[in-house]
Amino acid sequence: MECLASIFETVKKVTVEVWLVDNASIDGSVEAAKTKYPDINVIQNERNLGFAAANNLAFKQMKGSYALLLNTDATLIDSAAEELFNFMEANPKVGIACGQLLNTDGSKQNSIANFPTLTVSAPVYATTAGNVVVAQPTTTDHVIRVLGSALTANEFFFNPSPDYTTHT
Numbered sequence: 001m002e003c004l005a006s007i008f009e010t011v012k013k014v015t016v017e018v019w020l021v022d023n024a025s026i027d028g029s030v031e032a033a034k035t036k037y038p039d040i041n042v043i044q045n046e047r048n049l050g051f052a053a054a055n056n057l058a059f060k061q062m063k064g065s066y067a068l069l070l071n072t073d074a075t076l077i078d079s080a081a082e083e084l085f086n087f088m089e090a091n092p093k094v095g096i097a098c099g100q101l102l103n104t105d106g107s108k109q110n111s112i113a114n115f116p117t118l119t120v121s122a123p124v125y126a127t128t129a130g131n132v133v134v135a136q137p138t139t140t141d142h143v144i145r146v147l148g149s150a151l152t153a154n155e156f157f158f159n160p161s162p163d164y165t166t167h168t
Contacts, residue, residue, distance in 0.1 A: 006075035019058035
């Protein structure tokens with residue numbers, strides 16, 4: 001619920017539609033979220049489809065030009081979503097952007113990574129355990145990959161054109 005609360009408390013300057021995709025949870029969290037936030041869009045899966053397949057269900061239905069994927073253990077801080085939106089608007093050739101991941105004590109958490117290999121992926125994912133806070137980006141770097149706790153993707157990734165050259 002903290003994740004949803006952070007969206008409604010911090011996103012003020014852009015219009016958003018919020019999608020909650022549930023992978024067959026049984027803890028009552030979906031009902032609680034629908035009660036507290038009746039305007040959210042909810043997709044409840046009967047089984048755990050996994051991260052990508054579950055997000056794809058929302059991508060097919062959303063109306064916006066960008067998707068901010070936010071893990072349930074992540075929260076937004078003031079202006080983070082707007083900063084990511086503004087960055088994407090100002091940089092149309094960028095496909096994915098992420099904010100700075102922070103630990104709850106404010107210390108920085110790794111937000112980017114090298115191309116995954118067996119030796120690189122294990123340490124990277126080990127450092128992202130626990131609650132994270134997403135801050136606005138502080139630098140602009142061309143990177144190989146961003147971590148999935150919180151990332152913004154343009155519509156090419158969830159609504160690709162048959163003519164891929166239109167997005168270059």
